[in-house]
Amino acid sequence: MVENAKFQSSYSYGFIDETTKKEIRRKMLKAICIPGYQVPYSSPEMPISRGWGTGGLHLTLSLMGRNDVFKIIDQGSDASVNACNLRQFVQMMTECAVTYDTAQATIIQSRHRVPEEVLTDQQILVLQVPQPEVLRGVERYEFRTRQMHAEADYARMWVSLYESYVRFGALMRGAGYPIKVNSRYIATPSPIPRWDTPNLSMANCLYLFGAGREKRIHAIPPHTRVEPLEFEDVRFKVEEFRGILCSASGQDKAFMDEIFDDADRRKHVINDSNFLDKVKTGPRPPQRLFTNPE
Amino acid sequence: MVRELYYDEVFDAQKHFRALLDSMARPGKINVLEPVPLDPPPGLNAASALAGFALMDADSTFEVIGMMHGEAAYLASNTNARRVETAKAHFIFARGSESPDFLESADCGTLLYPDTAATVVLQLDAASRSPLPGGLRLTLEGPGIDGRGVLYVRGLNADLLLALQARNAEFPLGIDTILTFANESGAPALAALPRTTRVSWENC
Numbered sequence: 001m002v003e004n005a006k007f008q009s010s011y012s013y014g015f016i017d018e019t020t021k022k023e024i025r026r027k028m029l030k031a032i033c034i035p036g037y038q039v040p041y042s043s044p045e046m047p048i049s050r051g052w053g054t055g056g057l058h059l060t061l062s063l064m065g066r067n068d069v070f071k072i073i074d075q076g077s078d079a080s081v082n083a084c085n086l087r088q089f090v091q092m093m094t095e096c097a098v099t100y101d102t103a104q105a106t107i108i109q110s111r112h113r114v115p116e117e118v119l120t121d122q123q124i125l126v127l128q129v130p131q132p133e134v135l136r137g138v139e140r141y142e143f144r145t146r147q148m149h150a151e152a153d154y155a156r157m158w159v160s161l162y163e164s165y166v167r168f169g170a171l172m173r174g175a176g177y178p179i180k181v182n183s184r185y186i187a188t189p190s191p192i193p194r195w196d197t198p199n200l201s202m203a204n205c206l207y208l209f210g211a212g213r214e215k216r217i218h219a220i221p222p223h224t225r226v227e228p229l230e231f232e233d234v235r236f237k238v239e240e241f242r243g244i245l246c247s248a249s250g251q252d253k254a255f256m257d258e259i260f261d262d263a264d265r266r267k268h269v270i271n272d273s274n275f276l277d278k279v280k281t282g283p284r285p286p287q288r289l290f291t292n293p294e
Numbered sequence: 295m296v297r298e299l300y301y302d303e304v305f306d307a308q309k310h311f312r313a314l315l316d317s318m319a320r321p322g323k324i325n326v327l328e329p330v331p332l333d334p335p336p337g338l339n340a341a342s343a344l345a346g347f348a349l350m351d352a353d354s355t356f357e358v359i360g361m362m363h364g365e366a367a368y369l370a371s372n373t374n375a376r377r378v379e380t381a382k383a384h385f386i387f388a389r390g391s392e393s394p395d396f397l398e399s400a401d402c403g404t405l406l407y408p409d410t411a412a413t414v415v416l417q418l419d420a421a422s423r424s425p426l427p428g429g430l431r432l433t434l435e436g437p438g439i440d441g442r443g444v445l446y447v448r449g450l451n452a453d454l455l456l457a458l459q460a461r462n463a464e465f466p467l468g469i470d471t472i473l474t475f476a477n478e479s480g481a482p483a484l485a486a487l488p489r490t491t492r493v494s495w496e497n498c
Contacts (some may be wrong), residue, residue, distance in 0.1 A: 013304050022351050025311050026384075029349075030409040032318050033470045033488035035437050039409045063315070065308045121320075150405035182437050182490065184465060206319045221319045224437035 014061040015093040020044045024062040024217070028208060031219035036181030037149070038132050043215040053086060055210025056109045056128035059217065063107055063124060063208075064094040071098065071105035076113040076255070076271035083111075102274050103285070112175065114196035116254050116275040117285040119205035121222060127190040129211035132218060134178045134188040154186050157229070165234055177236070180227045187218055194228070195238045195255045198290040201226035235293040246270045249280045253289060298372055300331045301347055310348040314472065317486040322434045322443040324421060327482040335368050337361035339417050341474035341482035342387055343369070346415070350375040350385060359388035359396045383412055390418045390450040390473075394457035400469055402489075408466035411489070414458075418475040419449030421485055430455075431498040436491040445485060446498060447473065455495055462489045 014021065020042055027041040046054045064070065070090055074083040078100045086109070091098050099105050102117045109126040119125060135145040138156040148154065157178060164172045171177075175191035179200065189197050190209055200207060200220055207220040220226060230236040241256045247267040254275060256268040270276040278285050306328070313325035327344050334343040338361065350356060352374040358366045359380070365387070366377045380386060381399045388396060403411035420426055422445075429448030432455075450473075462468035468489025477483040487493060 018303060018307070019351050019353070022307070022349060023353060025315075026349055026354070027409070028315065029318050029413070029470070030411075032315070032438075033468075033490065034408050034466050035490065037408060037466060063312065065305065065312065146406050206315075219319075221438040223440045 011093060013094065014064055015046070015089075016044055016058065016061050021062045024058055027217050028059065028062070028219065031208070031217045032206070032221050034185075035221055035224050036179075036185030036187040036218060038187070038211075038216040038218045040215055041217050043212050046212070047089070048086075050213040051130060053082065053109075053111060053128045054212025055214075055217070056111070056126050056212075057086065057090070057210075058212060059126045059208050059210040060090060060107060060109050061093065063126070064090065064096055066095050068094070068106045069097045069099050069104055070094075070107050070109070071100065071102065071274075072109040073113060073115070073273070074111045076257075077273045079273060100274050100277070112191050112193075113255070113272065114192055114199050116270075116272045116287050117278075118288055119203065121204040123205045125205055125207050127192070127207065127209045129188065129190040129209045129216070129218075130213070131176075132188060132209065132211040132214050132216040134176075134186055149185060152184065157186055161229055161231070165231075171230070171234060171236065178229045180229060181220055182224050183227075186229070187220075189226075193239060193255055194236070195290075197226075197228050197236075198238065199288050237292045238290050240292065241268065244268050246276070246279075249276060251279045251284070253287070254279075296333050296335075296368055296371070298330075298332055298347075301372070302330075303347070306330055306344075307348045310344050313484065314345060314348060314486070317472070317484055318438075318470070318488055320438045321436065321487055321491040322432070322439065322445040322485055324423065324445075324477070324483055324485045326477055327484065329481050335361070335363045335365045337363050337389070338365045338368065338387065339474055339476060339482065341476065341484050342415050342417050343372075344482055345472055345474060345484060346375075346385065346387070347373055349413075352376075354384045355382055356385040356387065357383035357396075359386060360392050361387065361389075386412055386414045388414065388416055390416045390447070390454065392451065392454065394451070394453045397454065397457040397461055397469065400461070402461050402467045402469050405467065408468070411467065411469055413470045413472060415472045415474055416450065416454065418447050418473055421445060421447045421473055421475050421483070422478075425498050427498070429498060430495045433494045434487070434491050436488075438488070439491070449475075452495060455493055458487070459493065465489065 074080040228236040350373040434443040471487040
């Protein structure tokens with residue numbers, strides 16, 4: 001008799017039913033085939049609200065098998081309430097192993113950060129996306145943004161960047177800096193800091209982006225050119241933490257959180273919690289660092 | 295009609311999907327599928343059947359090209375997918391030796407929705423990282439490939455590559471291809487050529 005997991009628990013394996021998982025899987029493959037293009041998908045109901053990481057969960061649960069090792073981080077931290085809850089949920093639903101260690105994980109779900117440590121070709125990074133349509137800020141209607149993507153008509157995006165420069169003297173985009181994927185589609189990298197954006201380009205791992213509320217999946221395959229939008233004379237720059245050291249580890253060259261202690265003293269701490277643990281206790285894990293143009 | 299008994303639609307599908315995902319994200323990379331005792335009709339190899347099982351259900355449509363021994367009924371009864379004409383099929387199963395006419399009518403999506411394009415599952419005699427006498431040497435470039443990739447294939451009609459090149463000329467429109475075969479030890483294996491991959495070939 002074939003072992004049939006379907007009736008052994010009161011939930012489907014991975015919570016989502018098999019038909020919907022297959023649909024999400026087909027859409028994931030198409031997203032990889034068209035890097036940067038947003039594929040519409042079903043976005044089934046989950047036990048958390050849309051907009052709280054359901055897109056990431058859909059992808060994670062459709063990918064996950066019993067041999068996977070799962071890590072989830074929320075704004076760099078393994079221990080935040082959201083990360084803990086979703087980790088517990090995914091583990092309950094898929095019987096997978098879980099870890100805090102970036103190097104051990106096969107599937108990493110993340111909100112607002114790409115881990116500092118370089119990811120390998122055995123790893124998949126699933127990013128939660130609140131607003132997948134990078135053109136929404138310059139065009140309110142979906143049928144028009146779709147047409148703009150179809151025609152690669154990104155003039156208004158460039159104008160908005162130019163306007164930001166003439167008004168403020170800088171490209172005023174912090175998180176979610178617009179990127180051009182494989183020289184064709186302009187896409188959002190999800191609200192990761194600019195610090196992480198260069199790591200999307202020519203990476204070893206696969207990046208998948210799920211937007212549950214907006215019902216869209218997009219992907220950046222490994223070894224794919226990703227360019228942050230910039231002008232010839234006004235270049236893309238990552239955050240600089242000049243002269244700033246992490247107060248917990250004394251290290252620099254990592255994305256820092258600015259915090260204030262009880263005595264109102266300003267200090268900085270490395271944002272990626274697993275990276276911080278590693279630099280505190282042992283050798284610094286390999287990183288890809290971007291050098292700002294002069 | 296054979297209804298497969300040993301295929302686990304939860305865990306086998308998940309493992310085979312992950313192999314497909316890895317091959318699609320890294321064009322030309324060969325992934326071996328965990329074998330399942332299957333009894334597909336003579337025209338269909340095990341890897342094609344497993345790729346179909348992993349991806350197709352009642353919401354998807356398919357067509358088989360040049361297969362006359364109940365292959366369509368086999369796929370339909372095991373996945374609940376519907377057989378339709380080539381132009382409307384989400385998945386098209388064909389042999390690598392087939393003439394390229396069917397690619398002319400295959401759906402390559404629209405500029406607004408390029409994701410609606412067909413996925414072609416091509417069955418080869420063999421594919422390998424090392425040269426296969428009497429076969430083709432494919433040189434691959436594009437997203438997912440570090441620099442330049444090489445894949446040796448046998449049982450692939452070069453006219454199919456030429457037709458795919460023509461259909462994929464206007465990115466984002468295009469057809470995504472899954473190559474299925476049995477590896478040296480007879481296990482089902484696959485590689486993929488998504489529409490973004492630029493393929494050049496020569497005899498070897």
